[in-house]
């Protein structure tokens with residue numbers, strides 16, 4: 001499925017752009033304001049073409065070290081966490097002023113891997129990010145370093161970027177780093193190494209190209225980038241690893257130019273998401289639909305509103321997977337539910353505008369949003 005992947009990039013709508021520590025902090029010299037300003041205006045260019053962009057920015061530990069006058073990256077976890085807390089202020093401030101100069105608002109989003117493994121928190125993070133994008137705000141995501149342990153030791157924002165790409169259902173993940181892309185050996189040690197232009201993100205052979213570790217500031221090196229591409233590919237996302245120092249890098253990638261390393265998914269996005277939903281989650285309950293709701297789900301792929309539900313079976317929490325059944329008992333769809341079984345029983349058959357008065361709050365107007373649903377009936 002590699003053919004035409006570059007040509008897809010000009011049509012890609014949702015972008016996640018990850019910028020590594022060395023780039024964000026000019027190799028640890030302090031926040032790279034000029035470069036950040038440049039990437040911010042590139043993101044504005046992407047958005048002008050009707051695209052959405054979420055940033056994942058590293059650099060908190062590196063900037064904290066520079067602000068605290070530390071020349072060596074500490075080993076002690078509490079020192080890394082202290083440095084990250086100091087440095088994160090500088091990193092987000094630089095992104096904010098970079099985007100402000102372009103007339104755009106930013107939002108700081110700090111996540112941990114656990115947040116995305118937990119179904120309820122996954123949905124909460126997803127809803128917040130979607131709302132920020134809808135409002136035209138640029139989310140600037142980093143790891144919540146104060147509360148994580150392994151991730152800060154290994155410096156794994158590449159994995160975080162892939163999780164964010166899965167979360168927002170990105171079409172493209174761009175990983176900007178201090179090399180032109182993935183080489184067939186670490187170019188710092190092997191100057192003769194050759195750039196890999198394109199490969200399947202799921203090719204297990206890619207990992208053998210990656211030297212151990214990264215530069216002095218970033219920690220993950222290429223291995224975590226290749227692994228991130230494989231993870232992003234599971235939801236059908238293309239990954240491009242490229243140099244953040246290349247002029248107009250995002251605009252040129254968006255134009256389909258052969259820049260950096262493109263790692264493509266083996267599956268189409270919809271099939272990938274369907275497989276992900278089907279394989280990762282256990283069914284926790286069943287929603288019986290009326291004829292009208294079953295028809296619009298089947299034929300139009302619409303979201304499921306509480307008004308179309310007649311009965312709720314099982315015990316489930318927000319974010320768990322349930323099956324949707326037509327009145328004849330055939331499964332129409334399955335998806336991640338926005339309300340618990342108890343709440344769903346209270347709001348079934350009722351218009352969404354009444355959710356607030358019944359429950360005292362509204363999580364979402366839909367019981368299952370169409371983006372979190374896979375239609376399993378074949379339309380008939």
Ligand SMILES: Nc1ncnc2c1ncn2[C@@H]1O[C@H](COP(=O)(O)OP(=O)(O)O)[C@@H](O)[C@H]1O
Nearest residue numbers: 020021177183185186211214215218219220221
């Ligand atoms: N096969 C490879 N191709 C390119 N770079 C590699 C490879 N193997 C190891 N590396 C190293 O990975 C580094 C980038 O990783 P890292 O320092 O973690 O960057 P970032 O801060 O952008 O996440 C490069 O500077 C390079 O030395």
Ligand SMILES: N[C@@H](CCC(=O)OP(=O)(O)O)C(=O)O
Nearest residue numbers: 021058059060061155157218
């Ligand atoms: N959350 C940490 C991430 C460190 C990290 O992953 O760095 P990198 O390999 O440069 O993306 C920080 O901001 O310093």
